[in-house]
Amino acid sequence: MEDKILFPNESIVTTKLFNVGQDWEVPIPGFFIIAPLRKLKSVDQFTDEEAIEFIHLIRKVRRGMRDVLKIEEVYFFQNEDTEHGFHLWIFPRHKWMEKFGKKIQSVRPIMNYAKENMLSDDVFKEVKDDVKNMKEFMSDF
Numbered sequence: 001m002e003d004k005i006l007f008p009n010e011s012i013v014t015t016k017l018f019n020v021g022q023d024w025e026v027p028i029p030g031f032f033i034i035a036p037l038r039k040l041k042s043v044d045q046f047t048d049e050e051a052i053e054f055i056h057l058i059r060k061v062r063r064g065m066r067d068v069l070k071i072e073e074v075y076f077f078q079n080e081d082t083e084h085g086f087h088l089w090i091f092p093r094h095k096w097m098e099k100f101g102k103k104i105q106s107v108r109p110i111m112n113y114a115k116e117n118m119l120s121d122d123v124f125k126e127v128k129d130d131v132k133n134m135k136e137f138m139s140d141f
Contacts (some may be wrong), residue, residue, distance in 0.1 A: 006124075010131045011071075012061070013138040015128035017053050017084055020138070022131050026111050027118040028092065029126040035087035039137070040126050042080050061090060069130055072081060075107065 010022035012032065023031040034057055036050060046054060058076075065071040073093040078086070093106060100106040100113070 006119075007127060007131075010128065012131055012134045013057075013141055015053060015057070015141065016059055017050050020057060023089070026114050026128060027123050028094070028111070028114045029123070029130045030065055030071050030092040032065075032090045033062065033087050034058065034090065035085070039085045039124075041086055043078070043086065045086070048090065058088070058090075060138060060141055061134070064134050065090070068133050068137050075104070077107075085087055 004029055005024045007022045007024050010024075014019040014020075014037075017038070018034055018036050020032060020034050023033055034054070036046070036054075038050075040046070043051075043054075062074065065074060069092075071092045071094070075089075075091040075093065077089040077091060079088075093102070097106070097110050100110050102117070
């Protein structure tokens with residue numbers, strides 16, 4: 001299955017140091033990525049200023065996901081062996097995902113399912129609405 005950029009412009013907030021946006025390739029509402037503007041590989045390469053802003057961003061995005069989008073549970077992922085440089089996935093757990101289980105092994109099948117079965121106008125609208133609502137929530141960051 002070929003990865004396609006579905007959401008190239010769905011940014012929630014760009015600060016002096018980071019960008020937060022919808023995952024580009026997976027049509028799952030509320031699947032957000034936090035990435036530094038500076039290219040690096042690992043969290044241990046953050047400056048003190050980046051480290052402080054990063055944790056504040058995570059907390060604020062997660063609060064918005066819970067309070068605004070009503071997403072009760074998420075998984076956080078970061079791997080250092082990616083060609084894309086450091087980024088943190090904030091992967092939402094929606095009710096429709098329960099049939100895949102709740103272990104880490106469920107994430108890839110969920111993503112594949114979304115790419116194969118959720119390429120609809122309704123899902124795209126939900127993604128864009130979630131981005132818009134989170135953008136409003138993050139506007140004071």
